[in-house]
Amino acid sequence: xxxxxxxxxxxxSLILWALLWExxxxxxxTFFVPPFSEVATTLVGLIPTPGFLSALGVTAAAFGAGxxxxxxxxxxxxxxxxxxRVLDELLLPWVNIFLSAPLTALVPVLMVLFGFGTRTxxxxxxxxxxxxxxxxxxAGVRQIxxxxxxxxxxxxxxxLDAFFKVYFWxxxxxxxxxxxxxxxxxxxxxxxxxxxxxxxxxxxxxELYSSKFLMAxxxxxxxxxxxxxxxxxxFLAYLERKVSYYAASRG
Amino acid sequence: xxxxxxxxxxxAPATDSAVSVRNVSKVYGDVQALKDLTLDFPRGELTxxxxxSGCGKTTLLKIIAGLLPATSGEVLIxxxxxxxxxxxxxxxxxxxALMPWATVLRNVAFGLELRGVAKSEREAVAEKxxxxxxxxxxxxxxxxxxxxxxxxxxxxxxxxSVNAEVLLLDEPFSxxxxxxxxxxxxxxLELVQKEKxxxxxxxxxxxxxxYVSDQIAILLPRPSRVSEIIRPxxxxxxxxxxxxxxxxxxDIVDRIWASLRxxxx
Numbered sequence: 001x002x003x004x005x006x007x008x009x010x011x012x013s014l015i016l017w018a019l020l021w022e023x024x025x026x027x028x029x030t031f032f033v034p035p036f037s038e039v040a041t042t043l044v045g046l047i048p049t050p051g052f053l054s055a056l057g058v059t060a061a062a063f064g065a066g067x068x069x070x071x072x073x074x075x076x077x078x079x080x081x082x083x084x085r086v087l088d089e090l091l092l093p094w095v096n097i098f099l100s101a102p103l104t105a106l107v108p109v110l111m112v113l114f115g116f117g118t119r120t121x122x123x124x125x126x127x128x129x130x131x132x133x134x135x136x137x138x139a140g141v142r143q144i145x146x147x148x149x150x151x152x153x154x155x156x157x158x159x160l161d162a163f164f165k166v167y168f169w170x171x172x173x174x175x176x177x178x179x180x181x182x183x184x185x186x187x188x189x190x191x192x193x194x195x196x197x198x199x200x201x202x203x204x205x206x207e208l209y210s211s212k213f214l215m216a217x218x219x220x221x222x223x224x225x226x227x228x229x230x231x232x233x234x235f236l237a238y239l240e241r242k243v244s245y246y247a248a249s250r251g
Numbered sequence: 252x253x254x255x256x257x258x259x260x261x262x263a264p265a266t267d268s269a270v271s272v273r274n275v276s277k278v279y280g281d282v283q284a285l286k287d288l289t290l291d292f293p294r295g296e297l298t299x300x301x302x303x304s305g306c307g308k309t310t311l312l313k314i315i316a317g318l319l320p321a322t323s324g325e326v327l328i329x330x331x332x333x334x335x336x337x338x339x340x341x342x343x344x345x346x347x348a349l350m351p352w353a354t355v356l357r358n359v360a361f362g363l364e365l366r367g368v369a370k371s372e373r374e375a376v377a378e379k380x381x382x383x384x385x386x387x388x389x390x391x392x393x394x395x396x397x398x399x400x401x402x403x404x405x406x407x408x409x410x411x412s413v414n415a416e417v418l419l420l421d422e423p424f425s426x427x428x429x430x431x432x433x434x435x436x437x438x439x440l441e442l443v444q445k446e447k448x449x450x451x452x453x454x455x456x457x458x459x460x461x462y463v464s465d466q467i468a469i470l471l472p473r474p475s476r477v478s479e480i481i482r483p484x485x486x487x488x489x490x491x492x493x494x495x496x497x498x499x500x501x502d503i504v505d506r507i508w509a510s511l512r513x514x515x516x
Contacts, residue, residue: 156365
């Protein structure tokens with residue numbers, strides 16, 4: 001972005017929005033929106049508190065576990081679906097249904113099935129993330145150059161070697177794209193889990209601050225969450241760019 | 252002079268054959284791609300499969316490679332029937348089929364890696380063949396940093412490094428520019444001399460086939476069969492620079508064109 005012929009640093013549009021936020025806050029139009037400066041001060045004060053740090057730990061652990069299962073199950077399933085007609089016909093309708101299904105509505109069912117503990121939060125997180133990871137891994141495998149598959153076969157690759165040494169790497173750009181979107185969806189999943197299933201972690205903080213109308217604290221936690229999700233997604237986008245050079249040269 | 256043999260089925264192989272194709276047919280759905288095709292590939296020689304597009308030459312090559320099953324008939328390598336890919340054959344792909352995430356060194360050593368050869372050992376072999384195809388110094392480069400011609404040299408080095416007896420080349424030079432192609436053809440002749448392997452070479456270029464081959468099998472389409480086998484006799488030892496103006500070379504090119512021109516749309 002340039003202004004008056006000068007190049008502005010990245011994210012400078014955020015400064016504009018922060019100023020607007022500050023203005024709306026100062027006008028005291030609604031108590032839901034305290035001035036940005038107040039939120040920022042609260043944020044700085046909030047982060048070192050034990051309550052916040054333990055909430056962050058609980059949420060991060062559930063999020064990490066959920067994403068881990070989504071990746072470890074999702075990538076192989078997607079690759080197998082891309083390679084096997086039978087498996088693809090069997091699973092694709094379900095993957096598509098769950099991808100577009102309102103998963104939040106399924107949360108009560110999950111609670112009946114798996115109880116009210118962290119386990120159910122992790123399962124919810126996995127369910128939010130896994131479908132797009134499967135679909136992208138499948139798409140990645142399906143576009144693998146046919147001669148690369150024949151190459152692996154003609155040089156005597158075992159199915160396991162072909163999977164780990166050729167298919168996985170050949171599909172990596174698409175797989176990473178799926179993981180990036182999946183991770184963003186998992187952020188949604190873990191917060192919904194911690195709001196609806198077991199009120200712990202960031203979910204408990206949101207619950208607490210919104211019920212007591214502590215709006216500065218509420219917004220501060222939300223900003224932290226946005227920040228973390230954004231950083232994670234940017235990191236994965238960076239990894240994606242690192243392998244994208246060969247997405248173009250795979251032909 | 253060349254001897255021209257009109258019907259492959261009545262020809263006794265000149266030397267012993269490394270690869271024999273016996274009455275192979277291939278049917279895709281209701282399309283007959285190959286019909287009752289019989290052909291011998293003499294050991295240590297380069298045989299070209301030449302024909303108009305759609306004549307099934309790549310299909311035949313992939314059946315020999317074991318990448319495609321024949322509908323009927325069999326392929327024998329040293330008398331043993333083929334049912335799938337094997338270490339006695341290696342393949343050079345038209346579009347190179349290199350792994351873009353791997354260095355030249357790992358790409359060339361990949362066949363040996365799949366066979367479980369230790370890293371230091373397979374890299375030593377790979378380095379030797381990288382040098383043999385003229386790519387010394389490029390071991391740590393990635394395929395996207397190389398030109399098309401250099402990429403195919405990597406494909407060739409990979410096929411050589413597994414030390415297979417039979418090399419199968421599927422239009423290996425069709426994706427590289429004309430000058431690179433000519434250099435490749437010259438190198439190819441040297442390689443056949445030096446490596447003492449059986450080369451099976453699919454091409455649609457008449458000049459290329461005549462230039463590099465000890466034996467040329469002309470395939471005609473719909474359904475494919477071998478229409479003639481030509482063995483150039485006199486110009487092979489005259490040096491790479493003289494082949495293209497040798498009268499026999501020019502004769503054969505003309506004769507092949509005369510028999511193929513009716514099949515070109």
